[in-house]
Every structure is written in C-alpha cells, then in structure tokens.
Amino acid sequence: MLLNSYTLEFARLSCGSKAQQLDLIAHLDQDISEVIPYLNSVLEGFQYTKAPRSVSFKLNGKLVVIHPREICVNAPDDQSEGEKIIKWLREKINDTWERRGEIQPRFESAPKPKVLEILRLLPKTNCGECGRSTCMVFASHVSEGGTDPDDCQQLDGEQKTKLARYLGQFQFES
Ligand code: SF4
Structure with a gap:
C-alpha cells in the first residue's frame, strides 16, 4: 500500500474556489510522487506538472489537485462529501500503484482551453x-x-x- 494515512483540513486555498467557499486539503503521511504519472493516465488528468509533480483532474464537477504530500479538493459541498472523495482517492491511488506494471504513465498535460x-x-x-x-x-x-x-x-x-x-x-x- 502506497498511501496509508492522512489528516484532513478545511481551508481557503488557491485551487480555484470561490472566495466564500472552503477547499479540503488532505495532508498525506506518505510521499506518493511515484504514482502521479500513472494517475495522470488513469484519472485522465488535464494538467500535469513535472517539478514538483502534480496532476489536476475533475471529479463530480470538483477540481482535484494531487501533489506528492497533499491532495486539494475544490470546494466540496460539505465535510461528508470531501471525506468520501479523499477515501475514494486513497483506494484509487493504491490500486493504481498495484497495477502500475499494466499502465502507461503519462508525463504531459492534456490540451487546455485558452x-x-x-x-x-x-x-x-x-x-x-x-x-x-x-x-x-x-x-x-x-x-x-x-x-x-x-x-x-x-x-x-x-x-x-x-x-x-x-x-x-x-x-x-x-
Ligand atoms: S464572469 Fe464576468 S459577467 Fe460573468 S458573473 Fe463573473 S464578472 Fe460577471
């Protein structure tokens, strides 16, 4: 298992939320850098950065950004929704890591609207x-x-x- 544990925090961050909404940040206890290019393939990320590594994608209309030691979810509706998203992501991260031998990693972003x-x-x-x-x-x-x-x-x-x-x-x- 690559990602085992994390702590959650609601805060006003820079991942695109409206001024009055809070983002959810999961502070990861393990470094997940190595799986990020594989997640970029599996989750169909639209933005990938090489240094430091990160991938951004949409999940149920929410922007999610995965960094090596942090996951940011843009303005979940409430705490319960945010917790479900992070729990689902933990499973997805660990499953992707287990299956990495079958997945072609992607090291670039998808084309972006101007x-x-x-x-x-x-x-x-x-x-x-x-x-x-x-x-x-x-x-x-x-x-x-x-x-x-x-x-x-x-x-x-x-x-x-x-x-x-x-x-x-x-x-x-x-
Ligand atoms: S995008 Fe421009 S026109 Fe539309 S609500 Fe925002 S400020 Fe107003």
Missing part, C-alpha cells in the same frame, strides 16, 4: 456576481478547470451554448 477565447465569450461586464473580481479572473479559473462556466449568471443562451461547445473539446469538461 483564457482569451473563454473571455471572448463572456459578457465582460466585470459585475462580480460569480464571486470573481473580473471576467478575466473567471475565465482563468474556467481554463484551469476550477470553475463551472454556469457560475456566470449573466451568460445568455447563445453565448452559453458557444462556450459549452468550445469547452466540450477539452478533456476536463468530461
């Missing part, structure tokens, strides 16, 4: 109703997969469809 292309499709009023200070900040979070585009209440039907079509080309929207 911030300026997302911004072009937003209302650009900087109204702040989405919890971000500007549409540019919102576009940046959407590009990273940390924000649901539906959080922009001002998007009208046609622009919403266009944005969904654009984002639909990228892995993190699945």
